[in-house]
Amino acid sequence: MPTDNAIKLNHLLSPFAFLYGLGVRLRNQLFSWGLLPSEQYPIPVICVGNLSAGGTGKTPHTEYLVQLLSNQYKVAVLSRGYKRKTSGYILARPESTSAEIGDEPYQIKTKFPNILVAVDSNRRRGIQNLLALPEVGRPNVIILDDAFQHRYISPSLSIVLTDYNRLYYYDKLLPVGRLREPITSIRRADVVIVTKCNEGLKPIEFRIIEEDMKLMAHQWLFFTGIHYADIKPVFPSEAMPKTKDSIQKEDEILLLAGIASPVHFIKEAEKYSDKVTALTFADHHSFRKKDIKRIKAAFDKMTSAGKFILVTEKDAARLQNNPHLPEEWKKVLYCLPITIDFCTNKQDVFNEMIKKHIITVQRNSILR
Template identity: 65%
Template sequence: MLTNNEIKLNYYLNPISFLYGIGIRLRNRLFDWDILHSEQYPVPVISIGNLSVGGTGKTPHTEYIIDLLKKQYRIAVLSRGYKRKTSGFILANPQSSSQEIGDEPFQMKNKFPDVLIAVDANRRRGIQILLSLPEQERPEVILLDDAYQHRYVCPSLSIVLSDYHRLFYNDKLMPTGRLREPINGINRADIVVVTKCEEDMKPIDFRIIEENMKLRAHQLLFFTSIVYDEIKPVFPSMAQSLRRKDIGKEEDILLISGIASPSPFIREAKKYSKKVLPVIFPDHHTFIKSDFKKLDETYEMMTSPGKLILTTEKDAARLKDNPLVPESWKKSLYYLPITIKFHNGQSFDETIKKHIIAVQKKSIL
């Protein structure tokens, strides 16, 4: 039920959403009519994106596909590197920082050092550079992170993610809602994944969502849940290993989050302790000196002997190479890694592998 203030705000925002929708529909039509051109490539190009702004879980799903394919194929991930302090094309190396390539590419490069991680806001140029690498380095599969609206590239497979708690068919166009484009944009997808599902969902819940989506016959629908791994130190050489079950219910936890949807992270932390203090920042937040000063003052006021600072994996990427992190934190700063679990995972894995084989066979012919 909307409050009076929300109704009033929607009244003023709806005309803007209407005009925004006209612009996006016209742009999509220009691509559909081939007035604006989408380029195809001779290798499998898999796009992982969404219809909405905000966190639907693109990074863990991209990492899932990397993990699925990395032993069999040379993989490259191409991202725009949101909020990086650089421009143009950059191919990440072991010395790259989150400031240079963005927090999510930095996270993936640290987790998968042997995988090509590149950033370029111009995805077409980025793919061309990757495919011009020497043959022994050239990727056999390219994953596009958050590129569903980047229609100058025509991916061989499009995967769209939608948060279970804010499904695209219940949402509205920006700025009234969070949709980047109209709901019928889902028609370009080959695969739709409903993310952040509850573990106790019943078959009827899946069927209701499937019916409401009204997907086309060729489109596949999957469901995933978040799985939290054991917590890890941000600075392993300075902090002891710590398991979740070792955290006492009366221990203070300062929870730092700069992600789009922090609620699941907060709920998970509250399973470990009754004394969790969340401090929430905007998505992709760059931590500055005044942030650390306020956070440190809060942390120093905590009195339990086993107190700790817990952050998300994405925030850890920004904190790890931030010179402003207080030295006193490094023995107490941990992050909570996440992976994803498919409710019908084997079928998803087979779909991805079969697609790659099909594209490669077509390229040879």
């Protein structure tokens, strides 16, 4: 139940949410009327986004699409590059850092070095630059990361994610809730994915969500859960290999989480050790000198011989080139990668739907 203070705060913020909603609805209507232009492209452009402000799992779903398609197609991922220290259009190079392109694009480029990764807050300009590349290096599929609200682009396929623990139709508009758009905007989605589903959900629970969403006949609905892969060192040349099975219950873990929803990450670490200390930060947090001091103080208090620091992949991207990172941490700094699993045995259905979409767009482009 919400507290009295929370109810009072929501009441005070409600006028701002109402005005915000008016502005968003007007903007969307201008696109619907054609008064604001929305550009289409001659290749498949797959948008992965959400209605809420962060925390739905866009990066692992984007990586899933990359892995699914990159063996058959020349794939490009175009992102805003949130909180990067640069501006304009940048095509990632092998030597690019998270400060240049943002933590999530850096993570994707590191894991998939053979694909194109670009950043630009102006997505139209970003796509134009990608399509202007020499033919041998030009993408034939573009994945847009977090671009559902970028209406100046009309993607060939829109995928909207919603967290099982905070389904969009129970949420409210900013600043009362976390919605960036009214729930009616879900009509623009071609695919809806309920993410972070708990293990052991019963078939009736999936059916209830499906009924509550009231999606249209042409819209696809899928459910995914988080799968944690094995631990890996952030600095492989410095640290010893470590697996989840090798962690002893008495080993102390200092867990760092600069992500929107750290609850699952913390619970996962607590499966390995009885001694987990979690330090949480804002999403996309840049670790400053004072943060490193705070982390060091917490780590120095730990007395276990098997103590180590565990971070998310996104935090690892920001720490790898951090000038304040103590040299000795390179031997004890590990990250926990995540992937997604499809629920209700629908992975093959999703894969075929994506591949069929790409073939259809390519065929239609040839016929034009």
